Amino acid sequence: MIDKLDKLDTRILNILQKDSSLSTKDIAQQIGLSVSPTHERIKRLKTEGYIEKYVALVNRERLGKHLLVLCTVTLKEQSIETLKNFEESVICFKEVLEVLCIAGGQDYLLKIVVDDVDDYHTFVVTHLSSLSNISTLSSSFVLKEIKRETAYYLNY
Amino acid sequence: MIDKLDKLDTRILNILQKDSSLSTKDIAQQIGLSVSPTHERIKRLKTEGYIEKYVALVNRERLGKHLLVLCTVTLKEQSIETLKNFEESVICFKEVLEVLCIAGGQDYLLKIVVDDVDDYHTFVVTHLSSLSNISTLSSSFVLKEIKRETAYYLNY
DNA sequence: TCCTGAACAGTATTTTTTACTGAATATCAT
DNA sequence: ATGATATTCAGTAAAAAATACTGTTCAGGA
Numbered sequence: 001m002i003d004k005l006d007k008l009d010t011r012i013l014n015i016l017q018k019d020s021s022l023s024t025k026d027i028a029q030q031i032g033l034s035v036s037p038t039h040e041r042i043k044r045l046k047t048e049g050y051i052e053k054y055v056a057l058v059n060r061e062r063l064g065k066h067l068l069v070l071c072t073v074t075l076k077e078q079s080i081e082t083l084k085n086f087e088e089s090v091i092c093f094k095e096v097l098e099v100l101c102i103a104g105g106q107d108y109l110l111k112i113v114v115d116d117v118d119d120y121h122t123f124v125v126t127h128l129s130s131l132s133n134i135s136t137l138s139s140s141f142v143l144k145e146i147k148r149e150t151a152y153y154l155n156y
Numbered sequence: 157m158i159d160k161l162d163k164l165d166t167r168i169l170n171i172l173q174k175d176s177s178l179s180t181k182d183i184a185q186q187i188g189l190s191v192s193p194t195h196e197r198i199k200r201l202k203t204e205g206y207i208e209k210y211v212a213l214v215n216r217e218r219l220g221k222h223l224l225v226l227c228t229v230t231l232k233e234q235s236i237e238t239l240k241n242f243e244e245s246v247i248c249f250k251e252v253l254e255v256l257c258i259a260g261g262q263d264y265l266l267k268i269v270v271d272d273v274d275d276y277h278t279f280v281v282t283h284l285s286s287l288s289n290i291s292t293l294s295s296s297f298v299l300k301e302i303k304r305e306t307a308y309y310l311n312y
Numbered sequence: 313t314c315c316t317g318a319a320c321a322g323t324a325t326t327t328t329t330t331a332c333t334g335a336a337t338a339t340c341a342t
Numbered sequence: 343a344t345g346a347t348a349t350t351c352a353g354t355a356a357a358a359a360a361t362a363c364t365g366t367t368c369a370g371g372a
Contacts, residue, residue, distance in 0.1 A: 005219075013219070016212035020176065023328060034352050039330070050219065051212045055306055056172035059208050063161075063169070065308050070258065070265065087302050094309035099302035102226065109226065113308055146243050146255035150211055150306060152221050152269055153250035179359060190321050195361070 005050070008033065010156040012041055013050065017151035020054045057150065065113050067120055068142040071128070074107040076135045089131050095123050161206070163312045164189065168197055169206065173307035176210045213306065221269050223276055224298040227284070230263040232291045245287050251279050 005013075011031050015022065028038040045051045060068070073090075075082055083101075090099055090110065098111035114120045120139075129137060161169075167187050171178065184194035201207045216224070229246075231238055239257075246255055246266065254267035270276045276295075285293060 013212070013214055017214060018211065019209060020212045021210040024330095025328075033350095035329090036331095036353075037351055040350085043330090049215055052215050053175060054177040054210065054212050055174065056169070056176045056207045056210050057306060058169055058173060058308060059205055060308060062206055063308060063310060068256070070256070091303040096303065097305045097308075100224070100226070100298045101300040101302055103297040103299050108302070141259040142256045143259050144257040146257055146264070147247045147252065149253045150213060152214060152216060152219060152253075154219060180361095181359075189319095191360090192322075192362095193320055196319085199361090 005156075007156040009041055009045060009050075010154045012038070013045065014151070014154055016042070016045075016051065060113065060145075064115055067114050067116055068145065069112045069114070069120055070140045070142060071110040071112055072107055072136075072138045072140075073110060074105060074135045074137075076133045082133050086131060086133060090128075093123075093127055095127075161312075165197055165201060165206075166310045166312045168194070169201065170307070170310055172198070172201075172207065216269065216301075220271055223270050223272055224301065225268040225270070225276055226296045226298065227266040227268055228263055228292075228294045228296075229266060230261060230291045230293075232289045238289050242287060242289060246284075249279075249283055251283075 008031050012027060015027055015030060024035050024039045024042065027042070028035045031038065042051075060066075073086075075086060086108070087099065087101075090096055090108070095112050095114055096110050097113055098109075100109045101107075102109055112120070112123070114123055124137075124139070128134075164187050168183060171183055171186060180191050180195045180198065183198070184191045187194065198207075216222075229242075231242060242264070243255065243257075246252055246264075251268050251270055252266050253269055254265075256265045258265055268276070268279070270279055280293075280295070284290075
């Protein structure tokens with residue numbers, strides 16, 4: 001099979017996105033194949049880039065990361081160079097988990113995770129606001145994470 | 157050890173958040189322990205809730221999910237009942253990966269993943285806008301996903 | 313100092329992963 | 343239609359990993 005997904009591949013991806021600790025045997029049973037072809041498919045899905053990586057998802061609160069902040073940033077100018085410079089700088093901060101470039105006014109949305117409000121203040125002052133070409137910077141604290149899902153729903 | 161993390165636990169979590177396909181042996185070598193205690197620690201981190209689950213992260217674009225949308229929702233009223241009702245409804249939509257309750261005006265930010273603009277239009281019309289008590293609904297298309305990280309940086 | 317419990321390394325067993333083989337099935341050109 | 347070719351499958355075997363178990367060392371408290 002050359003780089004195209006059939007129903008079984010899709011089912012495998014739906015399963016692994018939910019729980020990658022399942023054995024090949026378990027998955028094989030769920031999709032109705034034997035172990036060998038199931039294993040081959042899973043391996044192929046990885047090598048062909050459908051699966052980027054396997055990770056452990058941890059409990060944020062349990063680990064003392066109590067504050068989740070959404071931060072909207074607008075830049076003074078929108079030259080390629082300025083955008084590129086900002087992007088390259090901001091992705092380096094370990095506190096910044098996501099950086100999205102948003103349509104409309106050319107701006108960015110940052111998802112930032114820190115221990116607490118003090119920690120956030122320190123981060124903004126010592127790191128974020130020191131970046132060049134920032135015009136405005138607006139922070140919104142997240143009161144509650146109602147849903148957090150990493151699995152895309154794939155239908156065949 | 158009763159429910160507290162030491163330096164080794166933290167290192168294990170940092171490793172597994174980046175790549176959970178590593179063998180216990182590999183991790184043991186990285187943290188400077190033998191396989192047995194390393195395995196015990198990993199198992200404990202799971203049972204004690206530090207690790208929520210193991211998942212495969214897939215390539216969104218590769219799988220035809222070309223559109224990522226941030227949608228801000230404000231409700232007509234902020235009674236407990238109304239909020240609860242909205243939250244319970246919206247988490248059921250498979251297209252909605254994240255739901256965050258934001259400080260300030262009582263509103264929500266939704267991260268929505270769909271195939272394309274048509275798909276999004278259909279979703280809004282047939283699902284999202286049909287929810288009761290919605291006051292305003294503002295959609296922003298994501299032009300580019302600059303950074304997407306699921307690992308929290310843990311320092312000891 | 314002796315006792316107790318926690319954490320470790322090492323070993324053994326079970327399970328899983330991975331590679332390999334041949335059969336069945338589908339594909340395609342003749 | 344038929345034969346050649348490639349793909350996908352199941353089954354088996356070997357390698358590797360996960361898991362359970364055992365005894366030892368080390369630290370803290372009576």
